[in-house]
Amino acid sequence: FTVTDAVLARYRTAKARRGALDFADLIDKTRALLANPGIGPWILYKLDSRLSHILVDEAQDTSEAQWDIIQRLEQEFTAGAGAREHRRTMFAVGDEKQSIYGFQGAAPKSFAEMRRLFKKRHDDADRKFNNTPLTVSFRSTVEVLSAVDRVFSGDDRARGLSFDGTVAPTHASNRLDVDDLGFVELWPLITKTPDVDPDDFIEPDAADRAVDAIAADSPSGRLARRIANHCLLLIKNGDPTGRPVRPGDIMILVRRRNALFEAIISSLKQAGVAVAGADRLKVAQHIAVRDCLALARAAIAPGDDYALACALKSPLIGCDDDDLIAIAPKRAGRLIDALESAAASNKKFAAAFATIERWRARAALGPFGFFGLMLEAEGGRLALTKRLGAEAGDALDEFLSRALEFEQRDGASLAAFAARFDETDLEIKRDLDQGANEVRVMTVHASKGLEAPIVILPDTTGKPEGRGAPTVLPLPTLEGAAPLAVWAPSGATPAAIRSARDAAKVAIEEEYRRLLYVALTRARNGLIIAGAVGRDRAPDNSWYAQIVGALEEGDVATGAKLWDAEARNGQEPVRYWRSASREPKARSAQAKSVEQSARAQAPLWATTVAATEHGAAPPLSPSRTAEAA
Numbered sequence: 033f034t035v036t037d038a039v040l041a042r043y044r045t046a047k048a049r050r051g052a053l054d055f056a057d058l059i060d061k062t063r064a065l066l067a068n069p070g071i072g073p074w075i076l077y078k079l080d081s082r083l084s085h086i087l088v089d090e091a092q093d094t095s096e097a098q099w100d101i102i103q104r105l106e107q108e109f110t111a112g113a114g115a116r117e118h119r120r121t122m123f124a125v126g127d128e129k130q131s132i133y134g135f136q137g138a139a140p141k142s143f144a145e146m147r148r149l150f151k152k153r154h155d156d157a158d159r160k161f162n163n164t165p166l167t168v169s170f171r172s173t174v175e176v177l178s179a180v181d182r183v184f185s186g187d188d189r190a191r192g193l194s195f196d197g198t199v200a201p202t203h204a205s206n207r208l209d210v211d212d213l214g215f216v217e218l219w220p221l222i223t224k225t226p227d228v229d230p231d232d233f234i235e236p237d238a239a240d241r242a243v244d245a246i247a248a249d250s251p252s253g254r255l256a257r258r259i260a261n262h263c264l265l266l267i268k269n270g271d272p273t274g275r276p277v278r279p280g281d282i283m284i285l286v287r288r289r290n291a292l293f294e295a296i297i298s299s300l301k302q303a304g305v306a307v308a309g310a311d312r313l314k315v316a317q318h319i320a321v322r323d324c325l326a327l328a329r330a331a332i333a334p335g336d337d338y339a340l341a342c343a344l345k346s347p348l349i350g351c352d353d354d355d356l357i358a359i360a361p362k363r364a365g366r367l368i369d370a371l372e373s374a375a376a377s378n379k380k381f382a383a384a385f386a387t388i389e390r391w392r393a394r395a396a397l398g399p400f401g402f403f404g405l406m407l408e409a410e411g412g413r414l415a416l417t418k419r420l421g422a423e424a425g426d427a428l429d430e431f432l433s434r435a436l437e438f439e440q441r442d443g444a445s446l447a448a449f450a451a452r453f454d455e456t457d458l459e460i461k462r463d464l465d466q467g468a469n470e471v472r473v474m475t476v477h478a479s480k481g482l483e484a485p486i487v488i489l490p491d492t493t494g495k496p497e498g499r500g501a502p503t504v505l506p507l508p509t510l511e512g513a514a515p516l517a518v519w520a521p522s523g524a525t526p527a528a529i530r531s532a533r534d535a536a537k538v539a540i541e542e543e544y545r546r547l548l549y550v551a552l553t554r555a556r557n558g559l560i561i562a563g564a565v566g567r568d569r570a571p572d573n574s575w576y577a578q579i580v581g582a583l584e585e586g587d588v589a590t591g592a593k594l595w596d597a598e599a600r601n602g603q604e605p606v607r608y609w610r611s612a613s614r615e616p617k618a619r620s621a622q623a624k625s626v627e628q629s630a631r632a633q634a635p636l637w638a639t640t641v642a643a644t645e646h647g648a649a650p651p652l653s654p655s656r657t658a659e660a661a
Contacts, residue, residue, distance in 0.1 A: 059097050066104045080108040084120050091126030091146075095137035099146050106150065110157040122150060129193045129201060130550050132477060134543045144195035169553075170206045171483055173214025176559050177203040178592050179609045180552045183582045184545070192542025193549060201549075213273045215558040216609035218583060218594065221493070221576060222251045222258075222564040251564035252292045255490055258604075259284065259562065260299035263471060267305070271486060271558050272608070279306040280469035283484035285476050285551050286491035292564070296490065297473050301421060308464045309423025311474035313430075315458045320416045320424035321431045323348055324403055325450050330368075331391040331402075332447050337367040340388070344371075347415040348406070349384050398444025399435040407432065422470070423462065430460050476551045487555035492563040492575040496544035497537065505532040541573070548575050583609050 047053065053061070066072045086106055088094060094102075109120045124146070131140035147163065154161035169177055181202055184190045190200040207214075247253055266277040286293045289312065300307040315321055323346035329339035341360065344351040359381070363370035368388065375382040394402060407413040407428060417424045434456075438449045464472040472484070507516045507528055520529045552559060563576040570576040586593035592611040 059095070059101070063097050063101050066101060072104075076104060076108065079105065083109075086122045088122075088124040088126070091124040092128045092131035092140050092143050093126070093133045093136070093138040094142065096139045096142050097137070099139070099142045103146060103149060107153070110153040110159060124150075128195060129546055130480070130553075132480065132543060132547045132550055134539065140192075140546075141195045147196070167202060168204045168206055171556055172203075172205060172553065173207050173212060173557055174205045174614065175214035175216055175592075175610055176552070176555050176557075177205050178587060178590055178611070179216045179559065179583065180549070182585070182587050182592070182609075183552065183579055184549065185582060189545070189578060189582060192538075192545050210614070213614055214555075215272045216583075217272070217558070217560045218580065218607045218609065219258075219560065219562040220604055220606070221570055222255045222562075223568055224251060224566050225249070251566055253295055255562060255564040256292065256295035256299040257303075259296055259488060259490060260303035260305060262560075263300065263305045264303055266486065273557070275485070275557060277486065278469055279471045281485040282471045282488065283479065283482070283486070283554060284471065284473045284488045284490065285479055285554065286473070287476060287494055287547070288491070289475060290491075292491055293473065293475075300471055300473070306470040307421065308468060308470040308472050309421050309462070311462050311464050311472070311478045313423060313427050313460050313462060315427050315430050315434075315460060316453055316456050318424065318427040320420050320427050321453075323416065324406065324412070324428075324431065325453065327391060327406065328395075328399075328402060328446055328450050330388060331395040332450070334368040334388070334392060335366050340367050340371075343388070344384055347419045348412050349387055350415075351380070351384055355380065355384075395446060397446065398439045399446050399449035400432065400439045401444070402446050403432060403435050422468070426460065426462050430458065434458070476547050479554050480550060483554050483556055485555075485557040486560065487551070487558070488560040488562065489551055489575070490562045490564070492561060492579070493565040493570040494574060495571050496541045496573060502533075502536050502540075505529065505536055507532055544575075545578075548578070 047057070066075060083105060086102065086109075088102060106122050109122060124143075126143055128140040128143055131138050131143075151161045151163065172180075181200070184193060185200045187200075193201055248257075263279070263282055266282065267279060270276050284296060286296075289310065293310070297307055297309060323342065326339045326342035326346060327348055329336050330343040333339070337360075341356060343349060344356065345353070359370045359374045360367060371381060371385050371388070375385040391402075391406070394405065397405070407416075413425065413428055416428065431453075434453065435449060438452065442448065442452075461478075464470075464474060503519060503521055504517055505520050507518055509516050518529070518532075520533065561576070561579050563570055563574075565571075570580075583594050590611055591613065592609060594607045594609055597606055597608050
């Protein structure tokens with residue numbers, strides 16, 4: 033806490049020096065102002081004459097402090113003459129089941145409490161109050177929604193999804209056509225192999241701490257490859273209901289951006305599946321940016337063997353491991369000298385040496401001039417994006433922007449920029465547009481508000497508490513007192529600490545279930561549940577265990593249950609969740625033949641590259657007298 037206090041004190045000083053307020057300051061100061069008995073009532077009186085409507089969107093993610101401000105503004109709507117003279121409204125829309133931003137202060141329980149408070153105020157003022165539940169989904173198929181309802185059936189499974197007395201969620205699909213079928217696939221859990229030490233594998237909750245990439249033969253590595261292969265098959269053959277599938281129709285959701293996240297993206301790229309890459313990028317750590325900086329360092333300091341080796345292996349030059357092995361291990365001096373010697377008898381090394389020399393001659397340029405020339409005029413951007421994917425372009429755009437900003441602010445020093453940029457922690461959020469027709473891989477939090485025809489959930493075996501129970505716990509205080517936080521290691525056993533730890537555990541488990549609900553309901557047509565764990569089975573309180581336990585019970589009311597299916601296209605067998613009355617009808621051989629024939633008879637122009645179009649020539653005009661003279 034000593035370090036935390038010092039950091040916060042410096043932060044407050046920096047804000048005061050600039051006269052700046054952050055978002056939390058705006059909330060806290062507004063709340064304190066309205067609650068101030070000396071001036072708060074006067075401010076509310078002045079605001080009351082100007083307010084007619086209050087709209088709260090995403091109300092389930094509103095914090096307690098924000099609700100306090102809202103209820104103070106709304107209280108005059110139903111009090112005294114103001115409740116009768118004007119028709120003023122309060123409208124709040126939200127879904128407690130989708131409250132997943134507890135780390136930002138979201139308080140889903142407050143949504144239900146505020147609903148009861150506003151209802152009481154309206155009833156006391158003899159004004160109409162509507163509580164309208166919306167249970168019809170226009171997004172998901174019957175199969176997907178029935179699986180969601182089953183997963184959260186019962187008090188224990190649904191705990192934390194509602195705070196108004198309602199237990200399990202129930203949904204109705206608007207997609208009731210008998211031919212509008214969906215699918216839910218349950219893949220067998222990928223576990224450790226018997227002859228391998230489990231310590232060799234990275235657990236899902238420890239994957240974000242991994243130094244190196246996960247092993248190819250680990251459960252997570254095998255799962256990543258299976259997902260990539262299955263995406264290829266979906267794109268080639270369509271989904272189990274017969275719908276065609278494009279890469280942009282597939283969304284893969286994980287809990288965190290960990291080693292499994294990176295392995296899935298890498299496996300998709302290796303399989304040749306169009307993939308949008310990561311939804312968030314740490315610019316300074318992106319391999320495309322590292323390649324640019326490596327070439328810059330090699331140009332500035334030719335004796336930096338490591339920088340030169342990295343530059344040689346990058347797409348900017350194009351050498352590989354075999355090339356480095358040929359010149360590096362037995363060299364007598366610097367790597368640049370070994371490269372120059374090899375250039376005399378090898379065309380590839382000659383081209384690489386010429387490239388390095390060309391950039392050494394340009395090292396006096398400023399960072400924007402140097403990297404702009406490298407990426408645009410010299411074709412570096414094309415080379416990097418061709419190997420690394422479209423996401424490299426976003427990282428390079430931000431990198432160039434920072435280079436220009438540095439050059440304008442601090443001068444045209446390439447060496448200073450390279451050293452300074454290494455220390456930055458710049459992260460950008462990418463907009464993964466479905467229209468780009470690429471598989472999207474993102475966290476469940478990032479997918480909020482999005483949807484996809486097919487959703488794959490591979491990160492299902494982690495525990496709710498992740499890497500362990502929290503050690504900093506909030507303790508209840510007297511009303512109006514500042515919140516109290518205590519550091520409580522696992523050995524601390526006072527009653528107040530135990531109570532706070534239990535409450536924190538319950539809150540984590542409840543948000544863990546709500547996160548699963550959000551993940552499941554992103555799917556329009558199909559849902560694929562998978563998992564990998566470095567043990568014999570998934571933890572009892574994991575998503576995978578909850579889903580399997582619920583679906584294996586079946587649904588007596590609808591007759592839906594898990595059905596075993598034969599292996600398709602050389603993959604392991606899976607189980608499907610569906611009702612016998614809504615079984616997909618296989619397309620006939622004749623129908624498939626007609627489709628293939630239609631594709632085969634496509635007109636020639638459909639596969640011919642269009643000719644380059646030139647702009648229209650300027651219109652002819654008579655010569656001017658001045659020009660003629």
